[in-house]
Amino acid sequence: MGKIYQVVVHGLRGERIHIDLCNTEEQMQSMTVLQLKEKIEEKLPQSEGDATVRLFSENKLLDGDFTLLSEYGIQHMSVIRVVERVRGGGMRVLTETTSP
Template sequence: MGKFQIKVIGLKGDENIIDLCHSEKKMQTMTVLDAKKKIITKLNIKVDIRMVFTTEPLEESSQLQQYGIRHMSTIHVVARMPGGI
């Protein structure tokens, strides 16, 4: 497979396709933080965000594959509330 991409539902409900990487090996080792950095850059996000897959908040140190995230999975981006978890 060529590109590995995810669909991201942004802060305003907009859908975006984000290119994560170009190899299966890289996809297997990619962390949530790696993906978060790509999302922030591509969508020009200026606030602290959390990412959610299905109903589960994603921990930045975890690998995407631990959550079952693969090519064209949908991730939601939400603003982190000050003082919140």
């Protein structure tokens, strides 16, 4: 039996789990963000089909379902964080008022 390539996932509720990705270096190099999301959904059902979560690794958003994990530098035992997406995204502008 070959090496099992894994990542460590930190979930929304603080849980920390290991996700088995694949068995060969070739498979690891062709693994996509979407495939990772599907494997996380199997282990963390609270994130299943939830468009309000995002994945990060080393402060980089894993964006684009068909982007290869290798393009983000993901390798065996990389840490992936599942975070909740904040709605809105606008910036609050504070204005200064002066007294007469």
